[in-house]
Amino acid sequence: MLEVHGLSKRFPGVQALDRVDFDVDAGEVVGLIGENGAGKSTLIKVLAGVHRADEGQVLLNGEPVGIHTPQDSFSLGISVIFQELNLVGNLSVAENIFLGRELRSPGVLRSFLDFGRTTQRAQQLMQQAGLNCDPRLAVEELSLSHKQMVEVAKALSINSKIIIMDEPTSTLTGQETELLFQIIERLKSSGVAVVFVSHKLDEVFRICDRLHVLRDGRHVGALQTARTSRDELIRLMVGRDLGTLFVKQEAQISDTVLEVRDLGSPKGIEHVSFDLHRGEILGFAGLVGSGRTEVMRALFGIDKRTSGEILIDGRPVSIHSPSDAIAHGIGFVPEDRQVQGLVLGMDVRQNVTLASLQAVSERGFLIDAREQGVTGSFIEKLSIRTPSQEQIVVNLSGGNQQKVVVSKWLATNPRILILDEPTRGIDVGAKKEIHRLMSQLACQNVAIIMISSELSEILAMSDRIVVMHEGRKKGELDRAQASQEKIMEIALRQTDQGVA
Numbered sequence: 001m002l003e004v005h006g007l008s009k010r011f012p013g014v015q016a017l018d019r020v021d022f023d024v025d026a027g028e029v030v031g032l033i034g035e036n037g038a039g040k041s042t043l044i045k046v047l048a049g050v051h052r053a054d055e056g057q058v059l060l061n062g063e064p065v066g067i068h069t070p071q072d073s074f075s076l077g078i079s080v081i082f083q084e085l086n087l088v089g090n091l092s093v094a095e096n097i098f099l100g101r102e103l104r105s106p107g108v109l110r111s112f113l114d115f116g117r118t119t120q121r122a123q124q125l126m127q128q129a130g131l132n133c134d135p136r137l138a139v140e141e142l143s144l145s146h147k148q149m150v151e152v153a154k155a156l157s158i159n160s161k162i163i164i165m166d167e168p169t170s171t172l173t174g175q176e177t178e179l180l181f182q183i184i185e186r187l188k189s190s191g192v193a194v195v196f197v198s199h200k201l202d203e204v205f206r207i208c209d210r211l212h213v214l215r216d217g218r219h220v221g222a223l224q225t226a227r228t229s230r231d232e233l234i235r236l237m238v239g240r241d242l243g244t245l246f247v248k249q250e251a252q253i254s255d256t257v258l259e260v261r262d263l264g265s266p267k268g269i270e271h272v273s274f275d276l277h278r279g280e281i282l283g284f285a286g287l288v289g290s291g292r293t294e295v296m297r298a299l300f301g302i303d304k305r306t307s308g309e310i311l312i313d314g315r316p317v318s319i320h321s322p323s324d325a326i327a328h329g330i331g332f333v334p335e336d337r338q339v340q341g342l343v344l345g346m347d348v349r350q351n352v353t354l355a356s357l358q359a360v361s362e363r364g365f366l367i368d369a370r371e372q373g374v375t376g377s378f379i380e381k382l383s384i385r386t387p388s389q390e391q392i393v394v395n396l397s398g399g400n401q402q403k404v405v406v407s408k409w410l411a412t413n414p415r416i417l418i419l420d421e422p423t424r425g426i427d428v429g430a431k432k433e434i435h436r437l438m439s440q441l442a443c444q445n446v447a448i449i450m451i452s453s454e455l456s457e458i459l460a461m462s463d464r465i466v467v468m469h470e471g472r473k474k475g476e477l478d479r480a481q482a483s484q485e486k487i488m489e490i491a492l493r494q495t496d497q498g499v500a
Ligand SMILES: Nc1ncnc2c1ncn2[C@@H]1O[C@H](COP(=O)(O)OP(=O)(O)OP(=O)(O)O)[C@@H](O)[C@H]1O
Pocket: 011, 012, 014, 015, 016, 034, 035, 036, 037, 038, 039, 040, 041, 042, 043, 083, 385, 386, 394, 395, 396, 397, 398, 399, 400, 425
């Protein structure tokens, strides 16, 4: 149905696509797979009319087509869910779904939006997408995962022939992912062609019929999912064997560095208490929306606290803003990098050193060589794909932006490091590197809190696990006792009995 031949796209300093071929058929789900910076989103943006290719051809049902603007792409029946969501924060859910295609009032009132009909139609689409919220809510009020579902509803509203989804599940809960997969199955059986991008290989193997693999902007293989293995896919993607999964080093766990007592916040957090030790990795598990991020925001001084006490090294401290928290040696890698983690208009070096200006200055002056040294070492350690340290961060691929956020907080040399979904959107190789780095930091006595929705990551990395549900701590597990089943059992337990 859709074929791409010899597509190339160059950005200053980067050959993002190099004579790429690609195809997807009606009623088929095709995975577009590759490391961070391989060119997946660029290919998608060419098909969406956001970028213009330097060379190459796009065919639809055998006929060459020109896609020069988003409007062209739209009229050809292509709809795209972008990796960095494309919603207007201060408009309502319903307005976002129908943006540019507003439903008008009948007759002489035609110049007015038909709010009733828009809201009603939006409600139907949201139900199809499994989203339960008021369509009149402003999008900025929604969680990341709900924003993602609004994008899905929007794509469904168009009745497209081809739906392209760039990492749609990176912010979804397990349950929401299941729903999305049901939607994809339905689209597939009604003859829609679906392109699916994800770094979660389990998902890729479950939902995709065929895979196209990109490496460094080149198409390196097309595979039938049923006739390939995870290892073969990784080898093709990375260009070498990755070996076994990362095995956590045993760090020396010593004194208590942080005590949180009876924490409460206006965002629904109640009576949360826990300790954290030097050298320890404390995992925070729970469903999305269980309050894990909100606990960290209250701890880091972003949100007000309504109750509770924070002790560092046994002494009560007053943290009322992120700068108080940083002064006490706390670092925070937030989950929503575009809002809280990065200054998109600044370059890689400025972002990496942003939270550690003191370390790279002397008597108030920035020392270039130090900034360059620090930045260079992170670019190397985390293999950040960028043509230079001066590249503006908005031009990096999604996963590479995430690596810059992680670097920024690692550069502060924190004593306590909070990581909220640190490997979201990160490819398999870089994920292993981030795990290795976390483990190394723990061995250097740093105390780490890691929120993750991936239970396998929680189990692999945590010495202890706090399980949250609806703003409360439901229980705690030791590494030795923990299993997926136990975590789920605690997370879903109805009563408060057994709270550790
Ligand atoms: N607007 C831009 N200006 C300059 N370079 C860009 C721009 N957009 C992308 N690039 C570069 O093109 C390359 C491919 O990026 P792309 O976003 O397509 O990667 P990706 O495969 O989607 O990665 P990820 O898995 O991290 O999302 C990267 O090196 C990126 O830095």
